[in-house]
Amino acid sequence: xxxxxxxxxxxxxxxxxxxxxxxxxxxxxxxxxxxxxxxxxxxxxxxxxxxxxxxxxxxxxxxxxxxxxxxxxxxxxxxxxxxxxxxxxxxxxxxxxxxxxxxxxxxxxxxxxxxxxxxxxxxxxxxxxxxxxxxxxxxxxxxxxxxxxxxxxxxxxxxxxxxxxxxxxxxxxxxxxxxxxxxxxxxxxxxxxxxxxxxxxxxxxxxxxxxxxxxxxxxxxxxxxxxxxxxxxxxxxxxxxxxxxxxxxxxxxxxxxxxxxxxxxxxxxxxxxxxxxx
Amino acid sequence: xxxxxxxxxxxxxxxxxxxxxxxxxxxxxxxxxxxxxxxxxxxxxxxxxxxxxxxxxxxxxxxxxxxxxxxxxxxxxxxxxxxxxxxxxxxxxxxxxxxxxxxxxxxxxxxxxxxxxxxxxxxxxxxxxxxxxxxxxxxxxxxxxxxxxxxxxxxxxxxxxxxxxxxxxxxxxxxxxxxxxxxxxxxxxxxxxxxxxxxxxxxxxxxxxxxxxxxxxxxxxxxxxxxxxxxxxxxxxxxxxxxxxxxxxxxxxxxxxxxxxxxxxxxxxxxxxxxxxxxxxxxxxxxxxxxxxxxxxxxxxxxxxxxxxxxxxxxxxxxxxxxxxxxxxxxxxxxxxxxxxxxxxxxxxxxxxxxxxxxxxxxxxxxxxxxx
Amino acid sequence: xxxxxxxxxxxxxxxxxxxxxxxxxxxxxxxxxxxxxxxxxxxxxxxxxxxxxxxxxxxxxxxxxxxxxxxxxxxxxxxxxxxxxxxxxxxxxxxxxxxxxxxxxxxxxxxxxxxxxxxxxxxxxxxxxxxxxxxxxxxxxxxxxxxxxxxxx
Numbered sequence: 150x151x152x153x154x155x156x157x158x159x160x161x162x163x164x165x166x167x168x169x170x171x172x173x174x175x176x177x178x179x180x181x182x183x184x185x186x187x188x189x190x191x192x193x194x195x196x197x198x199x200x201x202x203x204x205x206x207x208x209x210x211x212x213x214x215x216x217x218x219x220x221x222x223x224x225x226x227x228x229x230x231x232x233x234x235x236x237x238x239x240x241x242x243x244x245x246x247x248x249x250x251x252x253x254x255x256x257x258x259x260x261x262x263x264x265x266x267x268x269x270x271x272x273x274x275x276x277x278x279x280x281x282x283x284x285x286x287x288x289x290x291x292x293x294x295x296x297x298x299x300x301x302x303x304x305x306x307x308x309x310x311x312x313x314x315x316x317x318x319x320x321x322x323x324x325x326x327x328x329x330x331x332x333x334x335x336x337x338x339x340x341x342x343x344x345x346x347x348x349x350x351x352x353x354x355x356x357x358x359x360x361x362x363x364x365x366x367x368x369x370x371x372x373x374x375x376x377x378x379x380x381x382x383x384x385x386x387x388x389x390x391x392x393x394x395x396x397x398x399x400x401x402x403x404x405x406x407x408x409x410x411x412x413x414x415x416x417x418x419x420x421x422x423x424x425x426x427x
Numbered sequence: 428x429x430x431x432x433x434x435x436x437x438x439x440x441x442x443x444x445x446x447x448x449x450x451x452x453x454x455x456x457x458x459x460x461x462x463x464x465x466x467x468x469x470x471x472x473x474x475x476x477x478x479x480x481x482x483x484x485x486x487x488x489x490x491x492x493x494x495x496x497x498x499x500x501x502x503x504x505x506x507x508x509x510x511x512x513x514x515x516x517x518x519x520x521x522x523x524x525x526x527x528x529x530x531x532x533x534x535x536x537x538x539x540x541x542x543x544x545x546x547x548x549x550x551x552x553x554x555x556x557x558x559x560x561x562x563x564x565x566x567x568x569x570x571x572x573x574x575x576x577x578x579x580x581x582x583x584x585x586x587x588x589x590x591x592x593x594x595x596x597x598x599x600x601x602x603x604x605x606x607x608x609x610x611x612x613x614x615x616x617x618x619x620x621x622x623x624x625x626x627x628x629x630x631x632x633x634x635x636x637x638x639x640x641x642x643x644x645x646x647x648x649x650x651x652x653x654x655x656x657x658x659x660x661x662x663x664x665x666x667x668x669x670x671x672x673x674x675x676x677x678x679x680x681x682x683x684x685x686x687x688x689x690x691x692x693x694x695x696x697x698x699x700x701x702x703x704x705x706x707x708x709x710x711x712x713x714x715x716x717x718x719x720x721x722x723x724x725x726x727x728x729x730x731x732x733x734x735x736x737x738x739x740x741x742x743x744x745x746x747x748x749x750x751x752x753x754x755x756x757x758x759x760x761x762x763x764x765x766x767x768x769x770x771x772x773x774x775x776x777x778x779x780x781x782x783x784x785x786x787x788x789x790x791x792x793x794x795x796x797x798x799x
Numbered sequence: 800x801x802x803x804x805x806x807x808x809x810x811x812x813x814x815x816x817x818x819x820x821x822x823x824x825x826x827x828x829x830x831x832x833x834x835x836x837x838x839x840x841x842x843x844x845x846x847x848x849x850x851x852x853x854x855x856x857x858x859x860x861x862x863x864x865x866x867x868x869x870x871x872x873x874x875x876x877x878x879x880x881x882x883x884x885x886x887x888x889x890x891x892x893x894x895x896x897x898x899x900x901x902x903x904x905x906x907x908x909x910x911x912x913x914x915x916x917x918x919x920x921x922x923x924x925x926x927x928x929x930x931x932x933x934x935x936x937x938x939x940x941x942x943x944x945x946x947x948x949x950x951x952x
Contacts, residue, residue, distance in 0.1 A: 156569050158724075159523055162532055174950070201527065202713030202720050227738040227950050242532040269948035299948035326943050329867045333898055336858065336870040338942045344935065345875065360947040366938070388736050390708060393567045394764075396727070397706030398734060400756065403763035424679050426748030739950065 157393050160199045160244025163220070165237050171305045174226040175270065176235045177211060179219060182245065187217040191252030192277035193384060193412040197392050198222060199244025200233035207389035207407070208234075209274035210248065215284055220245075223273035223305065249392035251412045253278040253356050254382055262290040262352045266367050268297045268339050268359020272305050274384050274411075275358050279313075286318055290352055293320040297339025297363070300325050301332045322346070339363060343370040350375030357415075358384040365422055368415050378416035385410045385418070402427055435643035435651075436624045436635060438611075440501070443622060444475045445638040446581065446609070450545040455579055458514060459547030460507070465493055467507030469514075472547060479504060486589035486663070486774065488783030498618045502548050502611075505589035506773050510702030511546055511553050515574045516560060516726075522570075522709065524721040534720075543577040549607065550585045551600030552592075552773040556702030558606055562765045563705050579630060582607035586615075586654040590663035591774030593787055597666055599771040601658040609634060612651040623651040664774060664787045667794050671768075675759040678793045679751065687789055688747035690782045695728030697776035697784075698753065703769050706734070729753050754786060803828050806904055810851045811877045812928055820921050827910035833897040840881055840895035847889075848905045849881030855901030859893045871943075872936075873898065879932050884908035 163182040199205040212221030226232040298304045314321045324335035364383045387399035387406040394408035402421040459472045462479045484504040485492045525534035564571040585601040594600030603610045608631035611622040626632045698704040708727035713720045735742035761769030777785045804825040860870040915922030
């Protein structure tokens with residue numbers, strides 16, 4: 150028989166090195182694993198994280214791919230497993246399987262303008278892409294980050310965003326859906342930032358991550374701005390369970406999102422996203 | 428391939444028993460059809476006596492009964508609710524367990540069975556189903572791969588299709604053409620029956636050599652062929668011949684989905700009996716102290732609300748969407764994902780549906796309206 | 800062309816407008832500046848003048864007892880501020896307050912309505928442009944209403 154492959158269904162055991170609270174119910178976990186060399190990942194990929202005794206959920210990498218020993222995941226407490234993950238403290242064990250799925254098309258972005266559009270927690274899977282773009286800044290044209298959040302206190306990675314806003318080689322625009330004073334930033338949905346942004350439609354590649362409705366609106370707004378569906382990429386959310394395309398839970402039409410996604414070209418999923426309950 | 432492989436031989440029931448004996452001596456766990464709880468079920472066989480000798484089945488949408496035959500045929504029935512899926516991709520299995528101590532946490536794989544498996548009486552639809560599951564799981568799932576490693580298949584050409592069978596229109600049967608070691612065609616013109624035998628592998632030839640056999644006569648071969656022809660012509664159902672994937676893709680909002688959803692109970696029977704449905708879910712458990720941890724995997728069904736759960740709720744809250752998912756996956760998106768249809772035409776989903784929903788009828792209805 | 804007409808012609812709302820229409824509109828406009836905190840519109844006041852924003856940002860907001868001031872939208876350069884002048888009773892529904900030093904072209908609403916009434920071709924041209932803004936804002940408002948980032952438990 151062939152040399153047995155490593156079992157993709159068995160989690161490696163990692164420990165929480167540190168935790169960082171990002172906002173209400175949102176926490177970034179930094180992990181340490183004894184994996185040597187570390188697995189590495191492509192921006193946009195995800196791990197399956199196990200809270201032992203509770204269950205397993207797919208969580209995107211949110212750290213810098215250039216620092217493979219600093220595996221970071223940003224988790225929002227929305228269900229039993231993610232709530233258990235958010236409650237973990239430094240030193241606690243957790244299970245890790247992955248990396249799984251497709252990444253953002255950064256090779257395709259070389260020489261082009263890139264606009265990253267994040268909604269809510271969608272900033273987390275885009276952050277590794279931004280790190281990588283900034284890490285090889287000269288390889289790309291204009292870089293723009295448009296970020297919409299629910300309210301001012303829901304803005305994640307606040308300090309990092311403030312630092313990025315001072316850069317001259319990156320445009321950062323943020324908006325919130327709802328705000329009471331003293332917020333002085335934009336109020337309005339993230340698509341309003343797209344309408345205001347100026348980009349060269351022929352040169353631009355758009356990377357979009359957020360709730361599905363937000364991504365559909367964003368893709369439409371980008372389309373209205375002249376960007377072709379082939380130049381728009383979305384990160385889909387479905388019920389990823391196994392990560393290897395064998396459990397069937399994450400289907401969207403012909404896609405097995407854990408295997409063929411989560412990052413997909415909008416042209417490939419546009420029709421499927423328009424069918425309700427597909 | 429030697430001429431002996433292509434040529435036809437004949438064995439009798441004694442020879443068949445010797446074949447089982449030969450397999451048993453080689454350490455094979457022998458599994459095949461047997462009568463249990465008023466239905467054909469797959470279970471361990473000690474000998475030909477455990478087969479459903481003299482039984483046949485009566486199948487229709489939502490209907491299954493065993494009836495006595497007026498002979499002693501060993502394979503005179505179609506498939507029951509079981510498929511061989513359960514032996515390679517079991518309904519439940521432990522994946523790993525772990526022990527949490529104050530300072531450590533250690534996970535261990537569950538030991539996987541490596542026993543050789545001999546499947547007896549495997550129909551063409553079952554063989555196609557195994558090939559389809561291989562496409563989905565063999566390269567990706569180590570547990571499945573381990574169970575598929577050493578398998579001996581004694582296939583049976585199906586001469587008794589049921590009222591819900593449609594393998595002929597799925598080009599999956601009734602004749603077995605690949606994926607077996609030995610294939611039998613039962614000749615019921617004799618009572619007790621005899622079997623026309625062909626072998627396809629070295630292991631199959633070795634088995635045949637070890638048991639009493641003789642060359643098949645021209646008449647016997649002709650009878651076997653005509654029995655297969657008869658079976659192909661007497662399928663209880665037929666899948667419409669149109670290209671199914673585009674037809675389904677065009678009709679994702681067809682009103683027929685609403686109609687079928689009014690009947691469908693979303694019970695998941697169709698997915699449980701389907702020989703190709705592969706979906707699973709995992710469950711984590713711990714003891715009260717939180718120290719003994721384990722993960723298991725079990726069959727899941729796209730008919731449950733939890734199946735498509737994303738944070739906040741189900742992607743497919745309606746029965747309409749779940750039935751559409753099941754059927755379009757089977758017939759339209761499966762080819763996209765795995766390069767093969769997900770349906771073999773075994774008819775189980777029709778027979779075991781408590782309200783008798785018929786996949787061939789549903790597809791015909793979509794096709795009829797959209798052509799108009 | 801008068802300087803203000805250049806500004807009108809350069810504003811996205813009137814991009815590509817026929818020069819004679821730009822000239823007609825030019826007769827209804829004047830330049831305005833607002834300091835941060837200054838109100839451009841006030842809830843309930845007559846919608847006499849609306850604005851084409853040139854620089855600086857403006858918050859559309861309402862005071863809500865116990866919740867402070869709730870901003871529903873911010874608008875900036877290149878955008879239209881004020882749509883209630885389009886329909887009776889021609890009264891503002893929100894406060895608009897400058898968040899930064901704001902430069903804007905103020906357009907006399909009654910003047911523009913009268914010119915549109917006199918020349919329906921102009922009126923139709925303008926109606927299409929205002930309609931596009933309104934539809935986009937309706938979509939945005941509905942998306943806002945969906946609260947897509949909420950946890951929905």
